[in-house]
Structure formats: structure tokens, C-alpha cells
Amino acid sequence: MDLAALQHLLSEVPGKRVACIGDLMIDRFVYGGVNRVSPEAPIPVLARTHELKMLGGAGNVARNVAALGGAVALVGLVGADAEAHEASRLVEQESPCIEGYLVTDADRPTTLKTRFVSGGQQLLRVDLEESRPVIGEVEQRLIRTLRDAARGAGVILVSDYGKGVVTDAVVAAAREVAAETGAKLIVDSKARSFARYGDVDLVKPNAAELGYATEMPTETDAELEAAIARALDLWATRGVLVTRAAKGVSLGLRGQPVRHFRTTPREVFDASGAGDTALAAIGLALAAGAEIEDAIGLAQLASGVAVSKAGTATVSPDELVDAVLSAHTAQVEGKVATIRKMTEVVARWRAQGLRIGFTNGCFDILHKGHVAYLAQARTWCDRLIVGVNSDASVRALKGEGRPVNDLESRALVLAGLRSVDLVAPFEDLTPIKLIEAARPDVLIKGADYAESDVVGGDLVKAWGGEVRLAAIVEGYSTTAAIARATKPGDSA
Secondary structure, three states, X not given: OOXXXXXXXXXXXXXXXXXXXXXXXXXXXXXXXXXXXXXXXXXXXXXXXXXXXXXXXXXXXXXXXXXXXXXXXXXXXEOOOHHHHHHHHHHHXXXXXXXXXXXXXXXXXXXEEXXXXXXXXXXXXXXXXXXXXXXXXXXHHHHHHHHHHOOOXXXXXXXXXXXXOOOHHHHHHHHHHHHHHXXXXXXXXXXXXXXXXXXXXXXXXXXXXXXXXHOOOOOOHHHHHHHHHHHHHHOOOOEEEEEOHHHOEEEEEOOOOOEEEOOOOOOOOOOOOHHHHHHHHHHHHHHXXXXXXXXXXXXXXXXXXXXXXXXXXXXXXXXXXXXXXHHHHHHHHHOEOOHHHHXXXXXXXXXXXXXXXXXEEOOOOOOHHHHHHHHHHHXXXXXXXXXXXXXXXXXXXXXXXXXXXXXXXXXXXXXXXXXXXXXXXXXXXXXXXHHHHHOOOEEEEEOOOOHHHOOOHHHHHXXXXXXXXXXXXXXXXXXXXXXXXXXXXXXX
């Protein structure tokens, strides 16, 4: 997702309402240091320093919706215990954008997951929970509460961790409410079968869960496509969205081919709750009117940020913008290549049947003329390589005082242009070595050159390529820009 699309989507999010029902939990993290082994048993001794509590499960989905700027109605189940009061406190404390619709079941405890952590590593997790399905009056209260909470929601999210809240009757009620209100219904489940959810808009298993439910392999794209096709035969859902960790996300909608959405790998610090973050982002984006492709892009971006944090973390809009900017910077830097890297990249492009273009210049102060020139050059090829003179070669060509901008600055600015696919610096006065290595299909220079004077033109023609001359925008040049800037009486 690019920055413009992200900012537009984030501007549409505030005030959009999402309803979330599912297994509400409290995530408790006990932190400390380990410096010795217990004399009583071969186990580490944790010297507790502090602890944190936060909403988990469906509560973490709600936290992420609120953190992204949406409004969320959270329907969950708690016991008649101290943890229930803690859950209510956390709902109130988390954000004014979360409305808590908590139903009490005196016959079960509030789900509590306690993790003991030292040095960024979990040593042990202790779960307090009751996983039997809710029945009777408690189930009916959940259904009535869901109907109240879903009023005005554009999307209903079902977060089923298998703790008993998401019964068949609750799912049926969610489908009825969605049909009545026009809300989209999305299910994220740890279940071993997804058939019971019926004709929801989307189910969101991970690759392992899909493999288990369909009894098919899901490692490669082809295997996954076959498993999704099988899932759509087995289940009534309108679509299957499969999360695949570093391999990205794959989407199968009825009557359409499976699409794969790749992701940029990020360092994983803690994967706890990343699926909740993705569910929240998809739901909120769809509630804001986004297309499914943009919703998936937001989910990939948000979950990528979430896994770089400790615990069941939320993600803010500012962090998403920072992530896009950082990714863009890395992408730009990755477009600057040595001659060896350029040769490897060109070989991959050529294997794909792409037409390679090449041009070169000093590009000292990038101006309107440069941008127009490179844009036209890119129309004549599928991939455009720009050779850029080193500082020494610019100085030899243009004289002392040049370049105004050093090689790194010039290369990165060029790499930031959409029309430029690769930037290759060169030390010599001419780019002939780059041309010989790249063997472009089209060699491009400005129309102020005669075709016979273009360096490397004879070589390119010899291997079946062509030389093309791009139009020059009159009145724009680096030399003229410098002259204007240094004209006596002009302010700097």
C-alpha cells in the first residue's frame, strides 16, 4: 500500500463502527530477570520486576480497531470473579472508542492467560479458562446483546478462539443481523472446521488451519489454491482469506481465481495477537468503504508493525505512515545498484521477457526537464536503467564546483522516481561499460544529441536494439538553475 492510498483510507476511518463478538480474554505479562536455577527443581527462577494486563482475544481485536481510529462495540463473556472487574476496567481504560457489552456467566471463570517473560522470551504460559460452549439463558443474553451492539456497524467481526462463546446459535444470530443491516460478516477462527459458520462474507484461517480443515497441503501457491478451492466446495462462505506469515496473504472469492498478496518481511519480535491486528484492520477498512485489496494491504501493514512489538500490541495510524515511509526508503535504496547487481537484475528481467531501456546523465539538480525526459524514456521500455556519473566524472565534465549534489543524493533522488527502475553509478566519463553489461534493447538520450553521437549506440544496434531520442523541455537545465541561483542581487 502506498502512502497516498494509506492516508486516504485512514482519513475515512474515524467514526466508522465495527461490532466484535468472540472470546474475550485478559492477557497478563509477568516480567523479570533470570539469574539462577531453582535448587528445588531444574527450572529457572524468575525475579519479578513488573507486570502488564491488557485485553486479549476478541478484546485485542477491539483494541486494534480503536487504535486505528474506529469505533467498536465489543461483545464478550466474563465470569463473576475479580478478573471480570479487571476486564471491565480495561475496557473503560483502553479507549473511549470501545463500548463494552460484557455478559456474565457465573458458572465459568473469566479467561486469563498469564505469560512469564525474561529477556524478551516467554518462559511459561498459564491459562485459566473454561472452554465448554455457552448454553441456555447465557447464550440468549449473548444473542440479544449482539443485536444491540451491532446497530450502526458496517462490519461484524467474529473472533472464535474456541472458548465457547461462538456457538452455532450465536453465529446464526450474527448472520441474521448482518443480513438485516447490510453489514459484512468476517470470521477469524481457531476451529478445525469452518463449515458451521455458513454463508459469511469471509473466513480467515492461517495456512496450517486451512490445511487441517481441508486435509490438503498448503505450502506452495499451487497447493494453497487447490486447498482454497476445496474449502469453497466444503463451506458456504463467500470467500477465504489465508494468512501465510512471511509469504503474505492469499484470497479466494467464489467465481474468481485465487490472488496472492505478497508482503515485505519484517523482523518478528513477538507474534502474539498479530492475527487480531489483521482482523481489526480488514474489518475497519471494509467498514470505511475500502475495496478488499486495500483492506488486505492495510492488514498486512498493520500486522507487520504489530509483530515488531512485544506482547499483544496495537498499532496507531502514525506508526502505519512511518512503516510506509521506511519501506519506501528501503525500496529506493534497493534500486541503487553496482554493475554486478545490475547485471543480475537485468538477467531476471530478461528471463521474464521484459524490454530493457538505458539512459544516463549527471542529473545534478533534478528539475522538471529531467522528470519529463525520464517519464518519456520509460514509455519505450518495461524497465528503465539510469546510469549516473560519479562525482569525479561530473567534475571532469562540468568543471570545479560541480556536482552541486553528491552521488548518493543524486542516485537516491533518481531512484525515488516511479519511472526509474534501477540506478547504476559509473566512474568513467562515458557509461559504455554499463551499456555493455546491461545490453539494453533501447538506448535513450535527449533530442539535443544526434543519433550518431550517442555513446554506445552502435553496440546496441549491433545486437538488435535501437536508439531513441527523447524530447527536451526548453528552458530547464542544471547549468541554468545554478546561474539563476547565483545571479547577483538574488537572495539565496
